[in-house]
Every structure is written in structure tokens, then in C-alpha cells.
Amino acid sequence: MRRLSWFELSARNRIAALLDARSFEEFIGPEEVVTSPHLLQFDLPVAFDDGIVVGRGRLDGKLVLVAAQEGRFMGGSIGEVHGAKLVGILRAARALAAAGRTQACLLLLDTGGVRLQEANAGETAAAEAVRAVLDARTAGASVVALLGGRAGCFGGGSLIAACCSHIVMSEHARLGVSGPEVIETYKGAEEFDSQDRALAWRTLGGMTRRLLGSADALVDDTAAAFRQAAIAQLQRPRPLEMARLQAEHARLRERIRRFGDCRDGAEIVRRVLEPAAVYGLDNWSAQDTERLIAKLPESAHDAR
Amino acid sequence: MSSRDARLARAAPFSQGKVVAAADVTALLEAVLTPGDRVCVEGDNQKQADYLARALARCSSEKVHDLHMVQSGIVLPEHLDVFDRGIAARLDCSYSAPQGARIARMLRARHIQLGSLHTYLELFARYFIDLTPDVALIAAVSADSNGNLYTGPNTEDTPTIVEAVACKGGVVIAQVNEIVPQVPRVDIPGDRVHFVTRTQQPFYVEPLFTRDPAGITETQILMAMLAIKGIYAPYGVRRLNHGIGFDTAAIELLLPTYADALGLKGSICTHWALNPHPTLIPAIEAGWVKQIHCFGSEVGMEDYVAARPQIFFTGVGGTLRSNRALCQTAGLYACDLFIGSTLQMDLQGNSSTVTRTRIAGFGGAPNMGSDPRGRRHFSEAWLKAGAESRPAQSTALPRGRKLVVQIVESFGESMEPTFVERLAAVEIAEELGLPIPPVMIYGDDVTHVITENGIANLLLCRSPEEREQAIRGVAGYTEVGRQRDRRAFQQLRERGVVRLPEDLDIDPLDADRTMLAAGSIRDLVRGSGGLYRPPARFRNY
């Protein structure tokens, strides 16, 4: 039997495979049928959980709060109910951190961003969510983003991820504000050919994000690997303090200074690091990535 | 002066030796061609002589008109533009799926005089009898200045076309990706090639046989389990061909897992007439496959194939040597099973990929999916199928049967039922005045129908009524399925004519994606040791 692939698992099954067996307790579960009040007017079906599962469970024996987006329901998009469940779990993370009960919150993001049919509610919820992430961190919580789903992590979701204390990605994950299709729609295929999926992943994919230091860990596409990485990341708390913000600022400035004229992940690897490297081809291995990470000061830092 | 000499003389101003500048190709074609010529533009469901197709479409219709196109594929827009522009008038072809909607419109508007829709092998056969082209426009990877051609892994139709044209006084014009001092291997000898032109872009090849395992559904896995346990195992199918589709891809990916657990390794699926399907990589790597002969190649599989010469047919230099005509023949005569999908099937098992708005042609499926009555060698699978088709008390001579399996979901895209009372192909034929409806596989060739509901064994049916009820019996919740006679269904089930998953001890709930030997393109790449290089459109990493 093949191992369970994170990419393929549903949100519910990702949580089940991530946490200690049978430890998960869902808040506002599907049986309560708290669904989107807005989709009906678009003649669209609702989901009993509005495409997000939130609750608490145990990871390696320790209490954690969890939210998992279902990338297959409307692209994991953030609507009013969906967004409120996410904000709720983040505010709970702040409360539990302040009370000293747990410092751990896991966000299994899998989203195209704000749900257009309830755009204003989704946009506002995304803004509430980023603030809630930061407030939870200020209270001492680690908020770990786990990315490797079908929908990627785009739009408001990408800003939520950027505010997290730790980011774990698989090579199937994509992280960016505007996706290739959106950029192509507004700026044309010359700017971003969305059909060229290899280019999409060289630009937004897990491997490139890891090399640039946009992610803290690149893991295999299995629930076991995500679990291990989440446990490891939780051991490196990153309180949101002034010095860290200043270090992040310097880090992002340095990235622009070094790579600001690049437009493709392959260019960064080829031109700046290894002229002969054929980044993004299929014989590029995890070892190659590790070798590059070791060479790239950008990729190892604590400035997030 | 022979007709060829006259053509070559007219073309001389546009070439230096055999080499023609790309910009001069249209002028050369105008010089070589005469009105009414039979012309083959090479192209099938994979490779395309695309530059030459465009060059032909740019010809002046004053100079070049009323051509009779005799070619495997109507695939590129230019293949139909020549009809719109008055360059060509008549058409005999085989495969037209990518232009299916436009060709249907043009036939309705009588913009094309259609001869016949053929199978590949059938059209090749006619190249040697009554449809020999006067001029062939072909594609190869490289040429030397003498016209020797290297076709790379995508040899496909080229040798057949060239044989027919060059040996019967015609002219062969090749587009090549490069001109080199010495070609790596001679796929086509230079004395059969009259002109070569180097193009800026390599000739186009469609990755038609790549199925992303991520797209395989639980239903397709269930059907694959039914195929393996319900057909491959009992008949001991060693020599076979798979069609394109997610269902057959699922079978390929279940060989090293599910079929292995059933203890079938070595006793099924050892010898293939098949393109290098990426989804067969896990089975090959697990030692299931003895050898594979290919119609064509598959984009991204070149290095993998070259590294597995013990499995694939390769030439000097190590790359794949494919040959469509020979592989079609192999599929027809030397395989015991064909399995493929279709869009519509009627109650006698006739099937078609034609819809009201699309005419897809045939390609090779009707050859693969028919019982060759000229076959005389025997195998266990062939004899068993033959025996099942004869009534118990029959005094007829013993004969074998090829297993022709249709694997379909009872509903297709947009909830269109697969099972229908009357094929759209029949209506189209009436409307266009075609003498025979474009049926892909005739019902009397079909031996089994697999759906998510079970298997209908048509070999065991003894009357048209039984066939109908057996097909209804696996037609699920389609209108046709819901109208089945419950009593007849029970009787067929008791006789093993219809077998449901539970009759084969298969629990549909076991049909799980974790059973697939690879769940993604990435897994296939890994399984190939990095040798498989999928086209960008299939990547998600």
C-alpha cells in the first residue's frame, strides 16, 4: 500500500493522520450544519462545515489547536463562516497561550483565497485572521502553517501564512498572493503562462520557497512527514518581538538586493548559486535542495 | 520523363541538392504538386509534420487545388484549412479527435468530400492498393545531406508512408529538426527521400498517453480490480493492448499492488503492444513486464525507454524504435486481449466515440478491438474465450476468440449516460449520408463489458435478448440500466454471465487510492529513477 499523500487527503483525514490517534475533538462540527448563508443566492451547494475543520487534539501528547481547510470545496476559499471558524481558533490560541495551557496552533492551509461569492466577508475575515495570528504569537503561541494541498495557499491565505511563526511546505505546495491564472488574466500570458506548470512551481512551489527562506521546512508529501515537521517546529518558539521584525526586514531587503532582478526560481539557482544547475528538472533531488539550502544563508533564519 | 522526374525538375530551383530552405517550402510544394494529387501529410494522434502542414495550407489555390488528402490524422487546424481554402477537396483519414467538432461542421456543410473513415492499419493497407499518395510530407528528427532520416523514438507511420510513396513513383518531402553530417541511425534510407527542410521548431508531439495518477478515481480503481480479478486472471491474459484512459491506467498501477497480492505476477500482462505509458513504469520496475512493442513514443519517456532496452524495441544509439503499422498488426494478431473505453454503447454492445457534434475518427482501436478471423496460432486465453462462445452441445469446429473488453463508467461527463438505445453515430451517418455508421467496435466483437456495477460476459450470451439483458445488467442507473428485467438479471447472474463485485469477492469499499502503485506524476518520476521527464503541463512540483 502506498503511504497516505497529504496532497490527496481531505482536510478531515489530514487532521486525523497528523494528530495523535483519536485525539481530535471538533468545534462546531458538520452535524451542527453551520453553513454559508450566502451561497444559496448563487445557486451553489453548501458544505456542512463550510470547507474548514477546527478543533483541538494532541500532537505528541501535547494539546494543540488545529484548523484545516478543505481545498476541494470551492478551492478552500474563505467565506464568512469559514473565516470565522479560522479566526475563532486563532483567538482561542491566544487565550490558551495567555492562560499557559498550550503554545501550539496548527493551520493546515489549502486555499485559493477569499471566496468571491462572499468576497467582502472573506476579505474582512482574512484581515481578522492575520491579526489574530499575530496576537496569538504576541501571547506566546507558535502558529505553524502546514502547506501541501491541492488549492495551494493564495490571496488572503498567503498573508495568513506569512504571519505564522513557522511554515512547513511539501514540494506540491504553492504559496503566493496572486496565482498564475490571476496574473495571466490581468497581465497576459507573457507575464505568467499559467499553462506552464513547471514554471508555476519554480516560482511559487515548495522547493523555491524553501530555498528563499519563505518556508522553514520542505517535507515529503506524507502525513507522517508533516507530523514530524510540526513537532520539530513547535520546539523552536519565535515570539513576535521587535528584534525579530527588524531582522525580518533586513532579511527581505537582502533577498531583493541579491535576487531582485530574477524572474524564475531557476535563475536564482543558476545565476547566483550554481551556473550549471538544472533546477526544476526531474532529476533534481531532495539532496540537491539540501545542498543549496546549506549554501544559501537566506534559507536558514529565525526572522519570521 | 516520369511523373516523378517532372516533379523533381519543377522543384529544382527551390532546393540545393535535397535541402530546401524553410522559407521556400511553400513555393516548392506549389512546384511539386499538381491539381488532384493524392497527398499524405504525416500526422497521427502523436507526431505531426506541422511545419509542412502549415506550408501546404499557405499554397496558392490557383496553383494547388482539388487535392485528395490521404492521411492518418486530422489533428492540426491546417489539416482542415486546406479544405476551407480550396487547396484540397477529398479526404480519406483515420483519426480526427482534436478537430472532431470542426470536421463535423465541415462535413455537414459539405465542405469536404469524405471517402471513408479508416483504422490506421486499413488506411496504410490502402496506401498499397488504391490510395497510394503522389506526395508525402513527413517529419523526422534529423537528416544528413543525402536525405537519410533519423526519426528518433517517434518513428510511428513514417516507414509505411515512405515505402508506399517512394516505391511507387511519388515524392517524399521531410521536415527535420536538424541537418547533421551523420544521422545517429538510418530509419529511412536517403534514396527514398527527395527533399528535406530544417525547421526552427521541432515537430510537434502530443503527450496523448500520459495519465496523471492523481486523476484516477475510486470508481476507476474498482473497475480495474474487476478487470484484473474477473478477466485477466481467469483467462491468463499475457499478451495485450491497453487503450488510453484512466481506467486502463488504473489497471497498470494495480499490477504491482493488487494483482501482485493475487499472486498473478508472471501469469498475466507480460507482453504488450503499447505506447510507453508512464503509468506502466511501476509494473516494469517491479519486474512484471517482459517486453513492449510501441506504435509511437510518449513525450518525456525517451530516456526511460532508452535505459530499458531489455523491455522496449530500440535501435542503434539506444532510442526507441516505434512503428505504427507493425504494432497495429501485432495488436491485431498477437494479442489475446484489448481493453479500452468508449463514449456510447448500445444494447448489442456496439460502441462509438461520435457525438452529435463531434466526429473523432477511429485511430487504432477497431483493429485492436476486433477478433481477427485470420488468426491461427493459439493461446490459453484465446482458446478459453473461444470455448465460452460455443454452446455446450455445439458440433462446430473448435476456434479461439480474442478478448475484446470495453471498460466504461455507466455515466460519462455531465451525467451523459454511456448506455443508450441508439448510438449518435447512427444518427450522424443518416444525416451525412455515410453508407456505414462510424462504429468504433462492433458488438459482435465485444466479449466483456466492465462498468462500476460489474462485468457482463457476452461470450456466454446465447441470444440477442440475453446480450441486451447482460448489458442492461451492468448499465447501472442509466435509463437503460433501470429498465432491466430483474428476473432475467438474476438468471444471468446465476450463470455467471453478469458478475457483480461481490460475486468476485471484491468489496467496492476496498477500492482505495492507496492501492495505486503511484498516486501522482511525481511518484512515476521517482519510480523511474528520475528518467521519466513529464511535460510541464503535468507537473505539480
Add this chain to the structure above:
Amino acid sequence: MTHAEIAVGLFGKTHKVSVDADGIVRGTGSLRSGREVNIVGIANAQPLGIEAALAIAQETLDIMRRGPGTAILVLVDSGSQLMSRREELLGLNEALGHLIKVLRAAASSGHPTVGLLYGSSTGGALIATGLATSWLAALPRAQPSVMQLQAMARVVKLSLDKLERLAADTPVFAPGIANFASMGAIHAVWDADSDLGIQLEQVLATRVNGDDERARLGAERGGRTKAATIIDRIVGEAQRG
């Protein structure tokens, strides 16, 4: 109103607010009460890219370094996030995230952060600027949006007509300040014809950096009837046992 008119409206002619060629707003001014207010922001409907986000963040960090507790007014007239392959490759989400963090850190360390949306702002740019402040005001002609209806019609596969009809009945998806106010995203719409300085003074007199009240406002205003209850329930359930 232009950024210059707004600066004058807030501080009179003695303000030191300027906009550079990239549309980055910087400066200070004194309210009538004598209270010093720092200004940052983005003008001229510029799309928000990495450099712009870092520039605004830099300015904010400088304000924080200069001394605690001063008010920060974020002026917003932007496009959407800058859409390009280069921006995405270099981590636009991190740059916008950084800006959000810096603005929140300013609030957490005692700088009241107030946003004033006076032009357009779309999508990620809006989340990283106006919506990243503790208290967001808008002028009547401001145009917040996630996506223009025309583009939205294409994506959700409905006619523009149908979308416009739907928009008449619900504030939940169409652009506009009334809709965003009804979500609770915009705390108040200021009167452009009366003294902006006084209106800002009034806001600064409240506890600007309190808890996030937007969901509660959305419920009170009827734009988001479910969000606040859901958030409260989850916070409650998580604290049980």
C-alpha cells in the same frame, strides 16, 4: 480628495506630508490639540509591491524607533497587490505579511494605528494596509474592493446583470464602502466636508488599539450575521475542560 488636501484638512498648512515618486506617503503633522500624528501610506492608486511594502514598513519601524505612543495614520489609495511573476517569486506575501506585522507591532507597543481609506484599494493590498490598522476610517468616495464586478462575473460565471441585481440585495460581495462598513471592516465613514482633524481627534480619544471588534460590528450592522457568534463559540469551547 487628494492626499495633499487630506493633509491640509487634518493639520492645516503646516503639515510635513509628502508623497514620493513610488507613491509612498511619509510625514508628520500636528492636530489642533497639539497632538503629533505620524503619517505613512500609499497614494496615487499604486499597486502594492515588495519595495513599496518594505518602504512603508521601514517608515513605520522608524516611527516606532523615534518614540513610543505616537499615533500613526495610514493613508490608503492603492491598487491591488502588484501582480507579476517577479513579485511572487521574491515572496510578495512575505513583504505584505511583514508590513502587517510591523503595523500590528506598532499597535501592540502603544501606537494607536488608524487607517484612512481615501481612494481605492483592492484585495491583498487592502488587507496589508487599511485592514492592518486597528481602526479604519473611509472617506465617502473611497473604493475598497476584492475584485471588480466585471472580473468577478467572469470567474463566478454569472452575467454582470445578474451580479448587479444580487448586489442590490446583499452587501457581502460587491465593492464599495457601504458594503465594507456593513462587514465591520470599515469602522466609520468620515464626513469629507467637516474638519478631518477633529474627526481623527475623536477617534484617538477612544481606545483605538483594543480587541478586534470587526466581527461584532459586522453583526450589529447586519452584514455578517454569523461570524461573531461562531468566533465566540469556538473561543469558549477551546477553553472548556
Add this chain to the structure above:
Amino acid sequence: MQTLHFSYRAASRLPGKRAQALVGVVASNDLEVLLQRTPKATDCVVTVSTAVHGYDAVWKAVLADFVERRAPGGLRISINDGGARPDVVALRLAQGVRLMGDDA
């Protein structure tokens, strides 16, 4: 959206201890099925919410077969349909019943 209601008398109460289960996702060619216990031992009520109109007869046939084969007595089943074909509907229903039979 169209809402369909069906009620059946099943041969027996579905065994198992789980109070509820959710299988599937509302996505194209898929659906979600929420199964919940009710006090009525052999009643099975099903509510289907679908944006794909005109397949009432197919739903009826699929559900009738399901009730006959799986005896899902004492269940309330709620379905949000994203346009699933009958084979997927039948599969999800069967998966749901299997989950309800789990001891966990």
C-alpha cells in the same frame, strides 16, 4: 438548488456505536454525506440538496438500492451534492455506513 426528501423503512437498525459520520467533499463529481443516528430503529430518512436538477428518478433508484443492500435503519442522512454521478453516490453512502459501523 433543489432539495429532495426520501424516507424508507429499512430491514433493521444499522449496527455500530458511532453517533455520526461525514464522508466525501462537496466538489465536482463528488458529494458529502452526513449520517446521524435517530431514535427510530428502522426508519431511514434522506435529504438531498443538489444544484443539478432533473435527476429525481436516479436519486430514487440509487437510494432504494442502498437501503435494500445496507439496511441503514435508524439513520438520518443528509447530502450536499456537487454533481456526483450515481456510482460515487452509492460509494459514499456505503463508506458512510461502514464508518457508522466502526466502534470508535
